[in-house]
Amino acid sequence: MESTLKEMRDGASVLDMDPKSTVGGGVEDVYGEDRATEDQLVTPWTISVASGYTLLRDPHHNKGLAFTEKERDAHYLRGLLPPAIISQQLQEKKLMNTIRQYQLPLQKYTAMMELEERNERLFYKLLIDNVEELLPVVYTPTVGEACQKYGSIFKRPQGLYISLKEKGKVLDVLKNWPQKSIQVIVVTDGERILGLGDLGCQGMGIPVGKLSLYTALGGVRPSACLPVTIDVGTNNEQLLKDEFYIGLRQKRATGQEYSELLHEFMTAVKQNYGEKVLIQFEDFANHNAFDLLAKYGTTHLVFNDDIQGTAAVVLAGLISALKLLGGSLADHTFLFLGAGEAGTGIAELIALEMSRRSKTPLEETRKKIWLTDSKGLIVSSRKESLQHFKKPWAHEHEPVKGLLEVVKAIKPTVLIGTSGVGKTFTKEVIEAMASFNEKPLILALSNPTSQSECTAEEAYTWTKGKAIFASGSPFDPVEYEGKVFVPGQSNNAYIFPGLGLGLVISGAIRVHDDMLLAAAEALAGQIKEEYLAKGLIYPPLSNIRKISVQIAANVAAKAYELGLATRLPRPENLVKHAESCMYSPAYRYYR
Numbered sequence: 001m002e003s004t005l006k007e008m009r010d011g012a013s014v015l016d017m018d019p020k021s022t023v024g025g026g027v028e029d030v031y032g033e034d035r036a037t038e039d040q041l042v043t044p045w046t047i048s049v050a051s052g053y054t055l056l057r058d059p060h061h062n063k064g065l066a067f068t069e070k071e072r073d074a075h076y077l078r079g080l081l082p083p084a085i086i087s088q089q090l091q092e093k094k095l096m097n098t099i100r101q102y103q104l105p106l107q108k109y110t111a112m113m114e115l116e117e118r119n120e121r122l123f124y125k126l127l128i129d130n131v132e133e134l135l136p137v138v139y140t141p142t143v144g145e146a147c148q149k150y151g152s153i154f155k156r157p158q159g160l161y162i163s164l165k166e167k168g169k170v171l172d173v174l175k176n177w178p179q180k181s182i183q184v185i186v187v188t189d190g191e192r193i194l195g196l197g198d199l200g201c202q203g204m205g206i207p208v209g210k211l212s213l214y215t216a217l218g219g220v221r222p223s224a225c226l227p228v229t230i231d232v233g234t235n236n237e238q239l240l241k242d243e244f245y246i247g248l249r250q251k252r253a254t255g256q257e258y259s260e261l262l263h264e265f266m267t268a269v270k271q272n273y274g275e276k277v278l279i280q281f282e283d284f285a286n287h288n289a290f291d292l293l294a295k296y297g298t299t300h301l302v303f304n305d306d307i308q309g310t311a312a313v314v315l316a317g318l319i320s321a322l323k324l325l326g327g328s329l330a331d332h333t334f335l336f337l338g339a340g341e342a343g344t345g346i347a348e349l350i351a352l353e354m355s356r357r358s359k360t361p362l363e364e365t366r367k368k369i370w371l372t373d374s375k376g377l378i379v380s381s382r383k384e385s386l387q388h389f390k391k392p393w394a395h396e397h398e399p400v401k402g403l404l405e406v407v408k409a410i411k412p413t414v415l416i417g418t419s420g421v422g423k424t425f426t427k428e429v430i431e432a433m434a435s436f437n438e439k440p441l442i443l444a445l446s447n448p449t450s451q452s453e454c455t456a457e458e459a460y461t462w463t464k465g466k467a468i469f470a471s472g473s474p475f476d477p478v479e480y481e482g483k484v485f486v487p488g489q490s491n492n493a494y495i496f497p498g499l500g501l502g503l504v505i506s507g508a509i510r511v512h513d514d515m516l517l518a519a520a521e522a523l524a525g526q527i528k529e530e531y532l533a534k535g536l537i538y539p540p541l542s543n544i545r546k547i548s549v550q551i552a553a554n555v556a557a558k559a560y561e562l563g564l565a566t567r568l569p570r571p572e573n574l575v576k577h578a579e580s581c582m583y584s585p586a587y588r589y590y591r
């Protein structure tokens, strides 16, 4: 008995009993209930039809006042609702009115979260129809503030918490999640939440927010999405002292203790959901992020959004911007403030695209790209002491400190902020960019808004309207000398929903760099002259579902081309196929 229980905990025995079964995912008997012997423990799952009060309390099926007369009779709802019947459109109008009345972004965030817990389809209807207005509420910048205050606003769990306490039991924890057919997991350990640092367990707001975009922007079913926070402690003293902190009250575990928990999680995910579940690493600190990606990139369907998703969105913006700037990628000089996940990830994808386009070795194309970190310009004399991901960028140059001095020395045509530190693109830096560039391209990518390297208004006014500007968190249009400039949002939210959809619909088993290039090219392909004329290097987010379809189709096509797709035969028209797979938030009629 004891050994059987242990095997159950390890998750090996039941699934491995039948040699004909595939691992997880596609099999009916996902949890091995049918095949378990009498002395083995199984989870007593039940499937029932909700009705009456329970139906109104079930966010997946609740429609509130939109239940029809027939449904009210058939589902024992008479008397539980007032007599009026209100359409989903009218419900949407009413809720948008309410949300617009709130002054504070966090009130809007809380209202949206409460709606999601009450009526999931209405939540997605609002988000999809009002994406430009509500993205800053459920995503950056407000989600940053929500994570900081998560302990106080926490009401109900929205994702799975896997802490050191669950070591040895991670597979069991996964089985506690009510949904069984998971296609996308976003996981964080909370150590680098946006540019706000270590928020420990309260980082949960990020996987929850990212996955709501998987559904709203990429059309992945909400029930197929699983937000996960791995809690190994926090080094945030303020949180450790906060009586409302919801996580483990200890310093972060590191080394073997950390990697063992992560490994148990990665193994359990594959055992439970199969080879084709997508795992998106999000907001890990760079000392773990690169290693996790390298370790699991060859065995699991994983990507790191901060390194790779961001790279694809920036590359797409650059390809679009070339139409305004002129020349090819190789004709430009790139300078990054910040040489971590986002900075080096973007740099590498630009170098790769340049190398492909100009048929020049990667080592050569990298030389067009310069990075600075907190110690100044990354140069060859610093190579020995650099973290491994910075080493490819240690070019021959004398050491230079201070961004202004670096800008003057390198004379970049493109300046990209990935430092996580706000207000670092000073007036002098921006003016210097404008002094030797007819159209300086300035990307202030750090999130949330408080960490943005500069504001849109600063970029346009300090360059006297010459700058092409985009930022990680949204800024309103700016009027400068009678002309309206519309800043774009250079955020991986343009990429990961479509990328994920493409991977899911093709049944991809690995993420390949060529898929990131395919995603970037699809996004760049959506830019039109009319947007460029306003200074926009990204298409409007209001078109995001159509954009995600194009990205998904391009990514899926690449998966098939590379032999990494398992959903066969390949649909002939991948655009139509992607479209047909997308979740719609419209209410369904219940029999």
Ligand SMILES: NC(=O)C1=CN([C@@H]2O[C@H](COP(=O)(O)OP(=O)(O)OC[C@H]3O[C@@H](n4cnc5c(N)ncnc54)[C@H](OP(=O)(O)O)[C@@H]3O)[C@@H](O)[C@H]2O)C=CC1
Binding pocket: 192, 193, 194, 195, 196, 285, 286, 305, 306, 307, 310, 313, 337, 338, 339, 340, 341, 342, 343, 372, 373, 374, 375, 417, 418, 419, 420, 421, 424, 445, 446, 447, 448, 451, 471, 472, 473, 490, 491, 492, 493
């Ligand atoms: N727009 C988007 O889609 C995305 C935006 N981001 C944003 O990018 C920012 C950075 O994220 P990420 O790359 O993952 O973080 P990392 O911690 O991996 O990297 C930060 C880098 O910035 C450097 N740095 C810190 N302070 C300064 C400074 N004062 N001057 C110069 N360099 C500095 C660090 O230097 P050192 O190495 O010496 O410590 C490090 O190289 C965050 O704000 C995040 O929100 C991230 C992903 C996507």
Ligand SMILES: CC(=O)C(=O)O
Binding pocket: 140, 193, 194, 195, 283, 305, 306, 446, 447, 472, 491, 492, 493
């Ligand atoms: C956008 C994002 O992923 C970040 O700022 O970390």
Ligand SMILES: [Mg+2]
Binding pocket: 194, 282, 283, 305, 306
């Ligand atoms: Mg991130």
